[in-house]
Amino acid sequence: xxxxxxxxxxxxxxxxxxxxxxxxxxxxxxxxxxxxxxxxxxxxxxxxxxxxxxxxxxxxxxxxxxxxxxxxxxxxxxxxxxxxxxxxxxxxxxxxxxxxxxxxxxxxxxxxxxxxxxxxxxxxxxxxxxxxxxxxxxxxxxxxxxxxxxxxxxxxxxxxx
Amino acid sequence: xxxxxxxxxxxxxxxxxxxxxxxxxxxxxxxxxxxxxxxxxxxxxxxxxxxxxxxxxxxxxxxxxxxxxxxxxxxxxxxxxxxxxxxxxxxxxxxxxxxxxxxxxxxxxxxxxxxxxxxxxxxxxxxxxxxxxxxxxxxxxxxxxxxxxxxxxxxxxxxxxxxxxxxxxxxxxxxxxxxxxxxxxxxxxxxxxxxxxxxxxxxxxxxxxxxxxxxxxxxxxxxxxxxxxxxxxxxxxxxxxxxxxxxxxxxxxxxxxxxxxxxxxxxxxxxxxxxxxxxxxxxxxxxxxxxxxxxxxxxxxxxxxxxxxxx
Numbered sequence: 356x357x358x359x360x361x362x363x364x365x366x367x368x369x370x371x372x373x374x375x376x377x378x379x380x381x382x383x384x385x386x387x388x389x390x391x392x393x394x395x396x397x398x399x400x401x402x403x404x405x406x407x408x409x410x411x412x413x414x415x416x417x418x419x420x421x422x423x424x425x426x427x428x429x430x431x432x433x434x435x436x437x438x439x440x441x442x443x444x445x446x447x448x449x450x451x452x453x454x455x456x457x458x459x460x461x462x463x464x465x466x467x468x469x470x471x472x473x474x475x476x477x478x479x480x481x482x483x484x485x486x487x488x489x490x491x492x493x494x495x496x497x498x499x500x501x502x503x504x505x506x507x508x509x510x511x512x513x514x515x516x
Numbered sequence: 517x518x519x520x521x522x523x524x525x526x527x528x529x530x531x532x533x534x535x536x537x538x539x540x541x542x543x544x545x546x547x548x549x550x551x552x553x554x555x556x557x558x559x560x561x562x563x564x565x566x567x568x569x570x571x572x573x574x575x576x577x578x579x580x581x582x583x584x585x586x587x588x589x590x591x592x593x594x595x596x597x598x599x600x601x602x603x604x605x606x607x608x609x610x611x612x613x614x615x616x617x618x619x620x621x622x623x624x625x626x627x628x629x630x631x632x633x634x635x636x637x638x639x640x641x642x643x644x645x646x647x648x649x650x651x652x653x654x655x656x657x658x659x660x661x662x663x664x665x666x667x668x669x670x671x672x673x674x675x676x677x678x679x680x681x682x683x684x685x686x687x688x689x690x691x692x693x694x695x696x697x698x699x700x701x702x703x704x705x706x707x708x709x710x711x712x713x714x715x716x717x718x719x720x721x722x723x724x725x726x727x728x729x730x731x732x733x734x735x736x737x738x739x740x741x742x743x744x745x746x747x748x749x750x751x752x753x754x755x756x757x758x759x760x761x762x763x764x765x766x767x768x769x770x771x772x773x774x775x776x777x778x779x780x781x782x783x784x785x786x787x788x789x790x791x792x793x794x795x796x797x798x799x800x801x802x803x804x805x806x807x808x809x810x811x812x813x814x815x816x817x818x819x820x821x822x823x824x825x826x827x
Contacts (some may be wrong), residue, residue: 360540360541360542360543362543378540379541379542379543379588380537380538380539380540380541380543380578382537382538382575382579385537400536401536401537401576401579402536402575402576402579402580403572403575403576403643404728406642409642412645415616415645416641416642416645417642417645417646418572418642418643418646420575420579421571421572421575421576421646422571422575422646423538423543423571423575423588423590425543425545425590426545426571426590426592469641469642473641486636486640486641487640487641487642489640489724489727490639490640490641490642490643490727
């Protein structure tokens, strides 16, 4: 079988087209971090449990550790680096800071990506703090701060849509 | 996790700190079913071709190097596998259809509400976004929801290979550990009969509030006559054996009964279920504990069905 084990991958990350050569076995999470220098995507368990590496693929939250970089060829990927614009935090990021939704911050990038997608999809608060947050392991906060951030963000966005 | 020189600890520490990355393999992403089965068939004779669907079970195995394929055949660009047809008598779902798609599909929810409800029990949204029906069935984890659902609903699985195609019932597909899929074969489509006059319910006892395989799950379907007597029953369980388990004895015991028999569910129905079960023991619970949970889940499922009108 004459298949090269190295490929060139081109994808759009946070609105910018990026290209890099990579082994076919490279995980998307490692590709983002090592080939593209986007170390905001954190790598925890690498078996899909912890959620630290969650990114948005075509707007949908996925585990970057459970995908190969070559599978993202031609795709639109969003990482935590794409959230704040010109140094200004998104409403969710501000709410996480104001409500102490993080301590060590390791899980935070993944959580922010999932919550961003949930907000765009208009999921209910119950769905967000239940189903969505269940896909993330936070060993610091006990989730109280994160839930408070979700609630605060919801209240603020209702006040100023 | 870095393990630089000079950091080497005792052997067990080294084992735990081993890099969590896939082994070296070749990679192909065919566009059609024909091309896929040709590649799978050709590579199978050489050994070691593995199809990659949503990757939510296979990628962790690759990362841990529990699976070392020579060739990874990525199905994610085969559009013909991503289909969903809701007919009057059957629902046909392409093997690559993602759980997120199933969850959001209105006509499917109307035709097979239990499939919608059960998909919502699987893992969490960040996994359902990639996970596929076919991947879950082929991985055939004994504690997973969808193989159990396929058994209870009497699904039929379409397998293609370079030599042709064949259809297996879920009973045949999950008869023992693993599946009856042969090397070089590709699961292309799953057909669920729309069970006329039945009501189904999937009840599970999870390890956490959401996500992860349950400790035990049970899917119960009943058809009742006008007097409320069960004329047909379908029961399957997850986490009750080393493979997804159809509980035929409990089906027989439930048939001819009223669901709301004096103390909820007749004891012999529960006894029939546990007699057929041989749940494993692991760090999350002993086999005896899981057996008790199976009885609880079955009782809850039947109680839920009893609270619903006959279809």
